Amino acid sequence: xxxxxxxxxxxxxxxxxxxLVLLIIGFVFFGVLYVLxxxxxxxxxxxxxxxxxxxITLACAALAIVIFKLFQRRxxxxxxxxxxxxxxxxxxxxxxxxxFLLFSVMxxxxxxxxxxxxxxxxxxxxxxxxxxxxIASGLFEEVMFRGIAFRQIEAMAGSxxxxxxxxxxxxxxxxxxxxxxxFAAFAIAVEAGILLGAAYMLTRRLWLAAGIHAxxxxxxxxxFSAPVSGGKAPDGLLLTHRSGPDWxxxxxxxxxxxxxxxxxxxxxxxxxxVLAVRKxxxxxxxxxxx
Numbered sequence: 001x002x003x004x005x006x007x008x009x010x011x012x013x014x015x016x017x018x019x020l021v022l023l024i025i026g027f028v029f030f031g032v033l034y035v036l037x038x039x040x041x042x043x044x045x046x047x048x049x050x051x052x053x054x055x056i057t058l059a060c061a062a063l064a065i066v067i068f069k070l071f072q073r074r075x076x077x078x079x080x081x082x083x084x085x086x087x088x089x090x091x092x093x094x095x096x097x098x099x100f101l102l103f104s105v106m107x108x109x110x111x112x113x114x115x116x117x118x119x120x121x122x123x124x125x126x127x128x129x130x131x132x133x134x135i136a137s138g139l140f141e142e143v144m145f146r147g148i149a150f151r152q153i154e155a156m157a158g159s160x161x162x163x164x165x166x167x168x169x170x171x172x173x174x175x176x177x178x179x180x181x182x183f184a185a186f187a188i189a190v191e192a193g194i195l196l197g198a199a200y201m202l203t204r205r206l207w208l209a210a211g212i213h214a215x216x217x218x219x220x221x222x223x224f225s226a227p228v229s230g231g232k233a234p235d236g237l238l239l240t241h242r243s244g245p246d247w248x249x250x251x252x253x254x255x256x257x258x259x260x261x262x263x264x265x266x267x268x269x270x271x272x273x274v275l276a277v278r279k280x281x282x283x284x285x286x287x288x289x290x
Contacts, residue, residue, distance in 0.1 A: 017076060023152035026071065027144050033064055034140035041132050049129040057132040061139040068143055082147045082206045091203060095211020098268070102195075102212075103219040103255075106264040110255065115248040117241050122225070125235035130222040138214025145170050146200040146209055158285035159201060167193020177230035179252030184230070187250075191262045192216075195269035201276040220255060227254035 015021060037060035047053045065083050072080040110116040145166050154162035171189025174180055192213075199209040221228040225236035230253045242249040250257035276282065283289075 019152040019155040026148035091207035096215040099212040099215025115244040119239040134218035184253040184257035191265035198272035
């Protein structure tokens with residue numbers, strides 16, 4: 001029996017570069033990097049909530065982008081398209097603006113309905129800690145869920161299956177968070193899954209989605225001092241309170257589990273999906289392409 005070598009056209013190479021294998025390898029690898037980044041930035045207590053914590057997180061995020069590019073070239077045998085630099089600043093800036101505006105609009109509606117109030121201004125608070133969380137979640141989760149999972153599922157089953165499965169998986173992943181409920185996971189799947197998946201489909205890059213994700217988390221955590229996907233509310237810029245039914249305030253999970261958040265973010269996601277369809281960015285399933 002001849003030796004099986006892992007080359008571009010060998011059996012081993014074809015198996016290694018099958019979308020399902022690439023999905024598993026890439027998702028696990030960057031998931032480990034995500035955990036290590038959190039440990040490097042916050043395991044040492046004196047670093048917490050300092051500029052150095054954010055700088056370490058930013059450096060790890062930049063390193064992850066370099067590794068992602070190498071992964072594309074060396075393992076997938078393709079040039080990276082998700083983190084090309086031309087136009088990156090414009091897309092990232094637009095994403096940051098969209099994430100901030102969407103969460104702010106949602107908070108404004110909840111406040112008008114009596115579910116949210118501002119009691120004063122705290123000051124800097126946990127600025128650096130929340131900024132670090134926003135950078136890490138925006139970069140690593142978009143690489144894992146859109147840059148790897150969405151793209152590889154799309155290669156097999158097309159854009160619509162990829163959008164549905166990654167949205168469901170993204171919501172389910174939040175069930176492990178503090179104060180998570182089935183409705184909170186459903187809300188995340190619908191509002192964030194569609195919004196961020198649509199942002200990737202529209203641009204075919206990760207800058208816009210990563211910017212939206214990071215700004216959404218930073219705005220809720222630092223500006224409005226609301227829990228970021230469950231747990232204790234951070235000490236942010238504003239002293240705030242929430243009151244009323246869970247469908248309005250999101251309960252212990254935070255405002256992103258509010259029905260209002262689901263409506264606002266999903267509406268924005270649907271607009272992006274329409275734009276993506278008009279631009280011809282929808283990929284058909286593999287069997288139809290064949």
